Structures are given as C-alpha cells and as structure tokens.
Amino acid sequence: MATNLDVDLRCPICQEVYQDPVLLRCGHNFCRGCMQRHVGSAEKTPMCPCCRSRFKMDSVYPNRQLANVIAGLRDLSAGPSMHPSNRHCAKHKKELELFCQDDKQPICYICALAHNHRNHNCVPIDEAYKECKGVLNRSITMLQKEVTDRLAMHASQGGKISRLLDMTENLRNDIAKQFEAMHNFLDERERAIIKELAEEENHVLIQLEENMLTISGDCNMIQAIIQDIDEVINSEDCHQLLREYVSLKKRSEAIYNAVLNTPVFKLGVFYSPLQYGTWKQMKDIIKIVPAALSFDPRTANPKxxxxxxxxxxxxxxxxxxxxxxxxxxxxxxxxxxxxxxxxxxxxxxxxxxxxxxxxxxxxxxxxxxxxxxxxxxxxxxxxxxxxxxxxxxxxxxxxxxxxxxxxxxxxxxxxxxxxxxxxxxxxxxxxxxxxxxxxxxxxxxxxxxxxxxxxxxxxxxxxxx
CATH class of the missing domain: 2.60.120.920 (SPRY domain)
Structure with a gap:
C-alpha cells in the first residue's frame, strides 16, 4: 500500500511529489509547472503524456483534493516520502549513493537524472565523504589557529588593561604627591604670613597703646595744673596767688608737645602681589622649572x-x-x-x-x-x-x-x-x-x-x- 501511495503521489513527468496538481479530463494528474512546460513544447493540440488523449488548456482543472491530501500527509509527517532515513532519499526511497557538488547535498541515482540535478557535478558518496572530511579537518585546524590567535589577543588586551591600570594608578599617586607638596608649601606659607602679620600687628599695637597711656598721663597732669590755677584765681587771697604764681607759671610752661611712638606698619609686606611672590618661592619645591638653555653658536647655520x-x-x-x-x-x-x-x-x-x-x-x-x-x-x-x-x-x-x-x-x-x-x-x-x-x-x-x-x-x- 505504501508503494502504491508513493507512486500515486508522484507526477508522471518529473517523478516527484505533486506540486500544485492539476487534473485532465482523462483523469491523469500532473504538476501545474510540468503541464505548462509540456503544453508549451507541443506544436499542435497537446496530448496527455500518459494516455495520448488530446485536450485543451481550458479543460485543465486544479486538483484541490489531491493537493489537500499531500498537504495533510506533510502536516502529519506520514508516508514514505515524509520519513526518509539518513541513508535513503526522501523522495525516491533509494540509497544515497551520490553527492551533488553543485548543491552540496547527498542524492540518489534518480535524483541525479531528474531535472533538479541534471547536468550537475555528482560524485560517489565515499569520494565526497573523504573530500568533505578533509575540508572540515582543515577548517578545524584553521579555526583552532583562530581560537589560539584570539586567546593570544585576549591575553594581550588583558595585559594592556593591567598595564593601563598600573600606569594610571602610578600617575594618580604621582599627581597626588606633586599637589600635596604644593598644598603643604602653600599651607606653610599662608601660616607663616599670617603669623608675621600677627607679630607686626602686636608690635604696632603695643606702641599705639603706649602712646595712649602717655596721652592719658599728660591729660591728667594738665587737668591737675588747670585745677590748681583755677583755685588760686578764684581765691580772694591775693597774697596766695602771688606766692604760687611763679610755681604755677613754671608748671604750665613745662607742658610740651606729647612725645609719641611713631610705629610703621609694614604694609608693603602684606598688601602686595602675594600670589606672585609665593609662586616665585615655589620654584624651590618644583622639580621641573624652565631650564636655563642657550643657543650654541658653534652649531648654528651660517645664516x-x-x-x-x-x-x-x-x-x-x-x-x-x-x-x-x-x-x-x-x-x-x-x-x-x-x-x-x-x-x-x-x-x-x-x-x-x-x-x-x-x-x-x-x-x-x-x-x-x-x-x-x-x-x-x-x-x-x-x-x-x-x-x-x-x-x-x-x-x-x-x-x-x-x-x-x-x-x-x-x-x-x-x-x-x-x-x-x-x-x-x-x-x-x-x-x-x-x-x-x-x-x-x-x-x-x-x-x-x-x-x-x-x-x-x-x-x-x-x-x-
């Protein structure tokens, strides 16, 4: 039954499972494509390839029932053509004894004669096996080399990453040290200037305070003289005024201009281009400063x-x-x-x-x-x-x-x-x-x-x- 079904499902022209089957009035089925090629090659009214009955193209009908049967068999994966073994052709149930080098697939002798592989370069399966096996072995060798190269590249990139990380870490440390030295210098310089300013402030402040004490003492003395003179003037005892006149006159004339300290605040030390001065002093801690180069006239071109x-x-x-x-x-x-x-x-x-x-x-x-x-x-x-x-x-x-x-x-x-x-x-x-x-x-x-x-x-x- 399976053999009859296999024959019944194949086009009499191409010997393959029907593709879009059509039915003639005589009852024979063909692939639509096979029938169109057959009609196109006929010089007169075409005849059925099986029974030689003449027909017209308007009497060719699609065999939907047969098409549904074939589709159903494919969906159910049933039938001999749907379950080919690894060593037998899925279409012809023949042993796969050839290899089509054009299509790169194993085929049977019937496939080789069919139009799909006709005029293709076909070789025995054993010969093709050895050739393809050799090609794949060479591919393995090539791919293994590619893997080796990729692993070497991977290791190289890993080494570059390690070196990059080491380099950037060293740079970070070096940058931190260089700026730490400058920060320390600036902090120390700032503290020294602030301390010097405080000492200058204290020195001037002491002298100004001494001046204030001197002025206060002079004021008290002058106030006392004024009070004594005022008492004598307001007294009605003329003999007392005359007795004390010389003394009071000397005391009043003994008042001279106050002698005060004249402190000088070193404004130019602090109200100055501190940043530039500090920068000039920083050259002592900066390891790289512009070198004192000069052109060598012995090497200079005559022009x-x-x-x-x-x-x-x-x-x-x-x-x-x-x-x-x-x-x-x-x-x-x-x-x-x-x-x-x-x-x-x-x-x-x-x-x-x-x-x-x-x-x-x-x-x-x-x-x-x-x-x-x-x-x-x-x-x-x-x-x-x-x-x-x-x-x-x-x-x-x-x-x-x-x-x-x-x-x-x-x-x-x-x-x-x-x-x-x-x-x-x-x-x-x-x-x-x-x-x-x-x-x-x-x-x-x-x-x-x-x-x-x-x-x-x-x-x-x-x-x-």
Missing amino acids: LRVSNFGQRLQYCEVQSQRPDTPERFTNHLSVFASTALSSGRYYWEVNVSEGADWILGVAAGSVNKKVCAVTSPDNGYWTIGHRSGGQYWACGHEKVAIHPDINVEMIGVYLDYEKGQLSFYDAEDMSHIHTFKHHFLAKLYPYFSISPNVERANPSLMLLY
Whole structure:
C-alpha cells in the first residue's frame, strides 16, 4: 500500500511529489509547472503524456483534493516520502549513493537524472565523504589557529588593561604627591604670613597703646595744673596767688608737645602681589622649572645669528663667515642648544611669536648636520613644526597634522629621558599639543630650526626662563 501511495503521489513527468496538481479530463494528474512546460513544447493540440488523449488548456482543472491530501500527509509527517532515513532519499526511497557538488547535498541515482540535478557535478558518496572530511579537518585546524590567535589577543588586551591600570594608578599617586607638596608649601606659607602679620600687628599695637597711656598721663597732669590755677584765681587771697604764681607759671610752661611712638606698619609686606611672590618661592619645591638653555653658536647655520647672551636666534639673509666645523649645520637652517640631555627630566620654553616657519624638539647628537634630511625619528629627530597659513604638524615616522586650540606664541617642551617621553605644550596655559614616545639611548640636544616666508623675512626665536 505504501508503494502504491508513493507512486500515486508522484507526477508522471518529473517523478516527484505533486506540486500544485492539476487534473485532465482523462483523469491523469500532473504538476501545474510540468503541464505548462509540456503544453508549451507541443506544436499542435497537446496530448496527455500518459494516455495520448488530446485536450485543451481550458479543460485543465486544479486538483484541490489531491493537493489537500499531500498537504495533510506533510502536516502529519506520514508516508514514505515524509520519513526518509539518513541513508535513503526522501523522495525516491533509494540509497544515497551520490553527492551533488553543485548543491552540496547527498542524492540518489534518480535524483541525479531528474531535472533538479541534471547536468550537475555528482560524485560517489565515499569520494565526497573523504573530500568533505578533509575540508572540515582543515577548517578545524584553521579555526583552532583562530581560537589560539584570539586567546593570544585576549591575553594581550588583558595585559594592556593591567598595564593601563598600573600606569594610571602610578600617575594618580604621582599627581597626588606633586599637589600635596604644593598644598603643604602653600599651607606653610599662608601660616607663616599670617603669623608675621600677627607679630607686626602686636608690635604696632603695643606702641599705639603706649602712646595712649602717655596721652592719658599728660591729660591728667594738665587737668591737675588747670585745677590748681583755677583755685588760686578764684581765691580772694591775693597774697596766695602771688606766692604760687611763679610755681604755677613754671608748671604750665613745662607742658610740651606729647612725645609719641611713631610705629610703621609694614604694609608693603602684606598688601602686595602675594600670589606672585609665593609662586616665585615655589620654584624651590618644583622639580621641573624652565631650564636655563642657550643657543650654541658653534652649531648654528651660517645664516642664523645668535645674540642676547645666547637667548635669541634670528635668520639673516646675508651669510656670515664662519668655519665649516663638524658640529655646524650647513644644509639645515638649524641650531642645537649648548646643553646635552642624557638623563633626567627637563623643561624649556621658546617664544615663536616672531618666527615664520619653525621646527622645535630634540635631536640625537650624532645626526648628520651636513645633509638636508627629514626631521623624523628615523633620522634621529623628534620634532613638531609650523608653516605659514597656520599649519602645524608632528614629524613622527609619518608626518601628521596637529591642531592647537589657538595660534601658539610660546611652546613648552618637556623631556623625561628615562620614561622616553617628549611632550609639547602651549606654554601660556600648558594645554597639551603632542607627545612622542621612544626608548632614548643616544645623547640628545634641544633642536631649533627657523626659516623665512613671505610674511616675515627675518624671523627669530627666543629662549625663555
């Protein structure tokens, strides 16, 4: 019965379960799509593929009853075509002996001949199994490598997180210590000034109080003299007035101007620019203050003039006659500072307001001063620069644009040699501009370069400290 049902539910043309079945007058059923293709290929009036009876398309009716039966069997998961085994075709109940490489699925020989897989590349199931197994094994190997790589990346990110947390914790502690030192200094300075003010107040107050006592005593004495004179004047005894006249006259004439203390309150000590004075004194506790650098004329390009005791660098079109020594720049309009930096922390400031095009930073002492090279780390330079038109850039391994908030007039440069940090700031408000990170090994020198443009023919730089 199951075999007859399997045959009855299959289209005579495609040999598959009916799809949208239609019924001819002769009683045979076909898939609608199969019938439409059959009619389209017929040159004359079409004939039934089973009984060769002629028919017209208007006599083809949908077989809804058969369609419902097939749908019901699918819903109930009943029938041989609905329960294929793992090794047998769900449609033809034949063993799955082939593998369609185009559709990537096992099929039987009937499937291979049907229109769904006709002309597809089909290979024996054993051959396909070995090939697919090899592919999946290679996929496992690849995926295991991906997992290994991901785990390594995960561990790397975890390490970065740990290092970040350690770094920020150390920075927090360092910031707290630096501000604690300043807070302690300010607290001590405030207490000292308040104490000095109290001592000055007490010193002046004592003198003023002594003056008050002196004035009170003088008043009492004068009041007594006035009373004695008044008694004599009001007395009718003329002999008494004459007897005491000389004495009273001397007493009244003995009153001189009061001699008072003249305390001077040191107003200028307290009513003064206390903040500025305190800031000046704070330099004793601040470890990093502007270094007293100077331009080294021995390294200056012949078109650069050093003046103001080594604090001013100016471009001059007329080249001066200077010996071409090994330490002198000849192809760069550049100069070193006279101080070598090989350890510790340094900070210096440069006024660039009168500079046209400039480059600042540090350079290794071993750089070639006789060639015109890019001022990049690859050549021993770590620099930022400015060009006309408001263009700022940092020259790392690649030149990148930087964007200060405003047109900078003073640049602050900070170097921590051991930590490998070189940072640039707007010295007006210490806003950060750019930072280089590098493991420094060579002896470094503060580096400066300046050149003219159409806006300024004789630009200059000034070192500040």
